[in-house]
Amino acid sequence: MTQPVGRPRDGRVDGAIAAAARELLAEHGYAQLTVDAVASRAGVGKAAIYRRHATKQAMIFAAVMHDLELATPPDAGSLAADLAAVTHVIVSSLSAPPPGVVPGLLADVHADAGMAEAFAGTFIKAERDCVTEVLDRAVGRGELARRPDPAAVHAMLLGPIFAWLFLLVEEPERLPGFAADLATGLARLLTSDTAAHQPFG
Amino acid sequence: MTQPVGRPRDGRVDGAIAAAARELLAEHGYAQLTVDAVASRAGVGKAAIYRRHATKQAMIFAAVMHDLELATPPDAGSLAADLAAVTHVIVSSLSAPPPGVVPGLLADVHADAGMAEAFAGTFIKAERDCVTEVLDRAVGRGELARRPDPAAVHAMLLGPIFAWLFLLVEEPERLPGFAADLATGLARLLTSDTAAHQPFG
DNA sequence: GAAGTTTCGGAACTCATGGTTCCGAATGAT
DNA sequence: ATCATTCGGAACCATGAGTTCCGAAACTTC
Numbered sequence: 001m002t003q004p005v006g007r008p009r010d011g012r013v014d015g016a017i018a019a020a021a022r023e024l025l026a027e028h029g030y031a032q033l034t035v036d037a038v039a040s041r042a043g044v045g046k047a048a049i050y051r052r053h054a055t056k057q058a059m060i061f062a063a064v065m066h067d068l069e070l071a072t073p074p075d076a077g078s079l080a081a082d083l084a085a086v087t088h089v090i091v092s093s094l095s096a097p098p099p100g101v102v103p104g105l106l107a108d109v110h111a112d113a114g115m116a117e118a119f120a121g122t123f124i125k126a127e128r129d130c131v132t133e134v135l136d137r138a139v140g141r142g143e144l145a146r147r148p149d150p151a152a153v154h155a156m157l158l159g160p161i162f163a164w165l166f167l168l169v170e171e172p173e174r175l176p177g178f179a180a181d182l183a184t185g186l187a188r189l190l191t192s193d194t195a196a197h198q199p200f201g
Numbered sequence: 202m203t204q205p206v207g208r209p210r211d212g213r214v215d216g217a218i219a220a221a222a223r224e225l226l227a228e229h230g231y232a233q234l235t236v237d238a239v240a241s242r243a244g245v246g247k248a249a250i251y252r253r254h255a256t257k258q259a260m261i262f263a264a265v266m267h268d269l270e271l272a273t274p275p276d277a278g279s280l281a282a283d284l285a286a287v288t289h290v291i292v293s294s295l296s297a298p299p300p301g302v303v304p305g306l307l308a309d310v311h312a313d314a315g316m317a318e319a320f321a322g323t324f325i326k327a328e329r330d331c332v333t334e335v336l337d338r339a340v341g342r343g344e345l346a347r348r349p350d351p352a353a354v355h356a357m358l359l360g361p362i363f364a365w366l367f368l369l370v371e372e373p374e375r376l377p378g379f380a381a382d383l384a385t386g387l388a389r390l391l392t393s394d395t396a397a398h399q400p401f402g
Numbered sequence: 403g404a405a406g407t408t409t410c411g412g413a414a415c416t417c418a419t420g421g422t423t424c425c426g427a428a429t430g431a432t
Numbered sequence: 433a434t435c436a437t438t439c440g441g442a443a444c445c446a447t448g449a450g451t452t453c454c455g456a457a458a459c460t461t462c
Contacts, residue, residue, distance in 0.1 A: 004431090004436085005434075005435075006429085006436035006437025007429040007430055007439075008429075008432095008437080009449075013438095029312070030308075034418085034419060035421080036306075043440080046420095046422090047423085047424095047440085047441090091419095100311040103308040103310070104308045104311070106304045106307065106308065107231075107308035110301040110304040111301055120370065128369075151365075154364075154381055155362075155364040158369070159359075159360030159363055159364030160361065163355075163363060164352075167360070168356055169321065170352050189386050189389065200379075200386070204459080205407090206408075207407040207458085208410075208457070208459055209459040210408035211409075214410085235447085235449085236448080236449065239421090246411045247411095247449090247450080247451090248412090248453095249409085249411075406457085406462100407459085407460080409458070409459090410458090411454100412453105412455100414454095415457080416452095417450090417451105418447105418449090421447105422444080423442100423443085424441100426439105426441100427439080427440095428438075430438090431459070432433100432434085432435085
């Protein structure tokens with residue numbers, strides 16, 4: 001709690017770095033982003049950037065995560081409605097960053113153990129908590145006899161949307177319709193559970 | 202058909218480049234791969250590499266795609282069995298490359314229009330044809346009244362597996378079980394189609 | 403065979419950029 | 433007043449992608 005000796009960090013510098021990074025990401029794309037350009041745009045020395053972030057990749061990660069809200073949506077009354085809300089949150093998160101940023105960051109996450117930990121502990125964990133909560137609600141309502149594996153349901157929600165956007169590169173206009181079908185289909189699959197087969201156990 | 206004038210390319214050089222790239226990818230990872238190292242390992246000049254590939258990324262793409270078989274599996278008798286076979290092919294493709302290679306290549310694909318075209322025209326197209334064929338078989342059998350959108354089914358198959366491996370980074374031992382549940386669940390969803398709602402239309 | 407063209411491995415080179423270090427000035431705690 | 437840490441700015445270093453040139457080899461054409 002004690003303030004460390006020395007000149008304190010200027011909080012506005014953090015914001016300026018993140019804003020400059022997001023601007024340049026949107027203007028020139030992920031691969032074209034240079035640290036010098038971010039420093040210049042932010043009106044900041046490169047040292048100030050590296051005092052805050054270990055690598056360029058960590059800087060970008062922080063800038064992108066900065067304005068990404070991942071709150072669990074309120075109870076919508078049914079599993080189907082809850083899942084629809086969750087898909088909407090996922091679609092928003094993945095659609096928000098400029099083109100190329102999500103794939104670029106994913107590659108960085110798989111190239112550095114520290115980034116992997118940060119990714120798993122923020123974005124993925126928040127989404128997982130969200131999915132778990134929604135499944136628990138359904139169990140509470142009696143819609144589900146047992147709670148399915150949250151990891152499996154998470155993969156079934158996040159995966160198809162990610163694939164639509166970044167693997168198959170289908171038309172984005174059709175994404176909302178697909179996401180809606182995904183949510184209702186998954187709800188139907190989970191609730192139509194027969195005694196003979198417990199899916200995603 | 203006429204042989205161009207000049208010394209012809211040595212076919213063994215292509216193989217040596219691809220083999221060296223795959224070796225180094227496996228040994229040191231995607232981000233650590235340098236073109237000089239590939240040339241050195243292959244016993245080849247850098248010029249020979251750049252005579253064949255426009256960029257380092259294109260070289261890696263070619264090396265990885267080289268030994269990746271994506272044949273449509275034979276008719277297994279039912280939609281559920283066919284989908285299980287397709288998921289198996291997808292799991293194999295995504296599990297084969299060394300860690301970090303798939304995310305790295307995906308970032309490259311989103312950074313270069315030429316790579317995007319190559320990716321869509323080879324890997325994705327082969328998988329899509331596979332999915333379409335399997336759905337057509339099911340229609341022919343009478344299991345499906347109408348053929349669902351192949352893009353949607355493709356996303357529902359590829360996405361969750363990709364998410365499991367590269368987004369959620371769940372234990373790989375549990376992947377086969379999850380993939381099996383995915384295939385049977387999707388088959389059930391598609392065939393249990395009610396008149397009221399045609400999913401993935 | 404001689405000439406011309408393209409390949410080969412190898413080395414030298416250019417250039418962009420990530421990351422570090424140093425500067426003098428500013429800002430705070432002790 | 434002193435000390436530690438910050439600031440913007442600039443110089444600096446190391447790495448690696450991509451280009452160019454070399455002499456030699458392989459092939460077509462004349």
